[in-house]
Amino acid sequence: MIPLTGAGWQSQPWQWHLSHAVTDINELVRLLDLDEAPPAADFPLMVPLPWLARIERGNRFDPLLLQIMPSGEELVKSAGYALDPLEEMSSAPIPGLIHKYHGRVLVIVSGACAVNCRYCFRRHFPYQDFKPGREGWLRIAEYVAADPTIREVILSGGDPLVLSDSRLQWVERTIAGTGHVDTLRLHTRLPVVIPQRVCDALLEWIGASPLRIVMVVHCNHAREIDASVERAMRKLAAAGVVLLNQSVLLRGINDSASAISDLSRRLFEAGVMPYYLHLLDPVQGVAHFDVPEVEAVRLMAEVAAALPGYLVPKLVREIPGEAAKRQLFGAREATFRADVL
DSSP states (O other): OOOOSSTTGGGSOHHHHHHTOBOOHHHHHHHHTOSSOOOOOSSOOOBOHHHHTTSOTTOTTOHHHHHHSOOGGGGOOOTTOBSSTTOGGGGOSBTTEEOOSTTEEEEEOOSOOSSOOTTOTTTTOOGGGTSOOHHHHHHHHHHHHTOTTOOEEEEESSOGGGSOHHHHHHHHHHHHTTSSOOEEEEEESHHHHOGGGSOHHHHHHHHHOSSEEEEEEEOOSGGGOOHHHHHHHHHHHHTTOEEEEEEEOOTTTTOSHHHHHHHHHHHHHTTOEEEEEEOOOOBTTOGGGOOOHHHHHHHHHHHHHHSOGGGOOEEEEOOTTOSSOEEOOOHHHHTSOTTTO
16 A cells, blocks of 8 residues: 555545545656556546555556556557547527436536546536526526426536535435435545545435435455445445446456446445446546456356356446437347357
């Protein structure tokens, strides 16, 4: 583990950790005792100290390091990779709101994150033109209120938990006021990368909400979950939050049956259910992380043989224009022989 300087940094509030995230590649190299800095990339470095402390010092191939370390491979232009791979802009009836699937809408509430993951499918997203202000939120609330088929609102970003709890509670009350929405879902990485974000103020408004709160955290490797993350998850569960996890299958990071199996077991120990394992979204600059579909299906057959069914995440790919995510592995594939796959 890294001997981070400064006494008591672990006990600092989450806002402090956001403002003290490492953004300089030379500082990262120094803290991790690496041999040299990688070439500059077009997507900035950002990594908070709680995440940094879980990286093995001196190990350039640490799976947590590879998720946040810039690479010259990001500058390679790859055929079939786009700036907006999911064509989200074409599914935005008003700024800040994406309506692709029946019964639910997704709202981009912030362009900021606590960590910049190198494989991010929104690394080129024009947040400055898209995220709503307070007036934009009123338009979103009017849109949702006018469509009684919408039962769930999903807060995304960026990361919704970079917002203050007073702001999040205002958003939650606005959504609840539409009358027919019964579920608020938050897609977030913050409880994993900065577990201090699960503070009393967050738990208070969540516990008081009339809405069902679902939190889909994003964790790709078992080593992301230390004791502080597990404590945060248990606090959320005690407040009534339904906890699910989504991962991305990443070359060199979690592309083995043992890595996915270990992650599912560790999530379950922390009170989180494995939900989705996404194939990489083809955004420009991330092709070096790709795992081919046939290889992913073979891997999932091994995972299904090693774990009880409730711990096997759904292997999915999101395809623009389809009515739901496409599930790529199920009971039929689980019966195939590995040599057929």
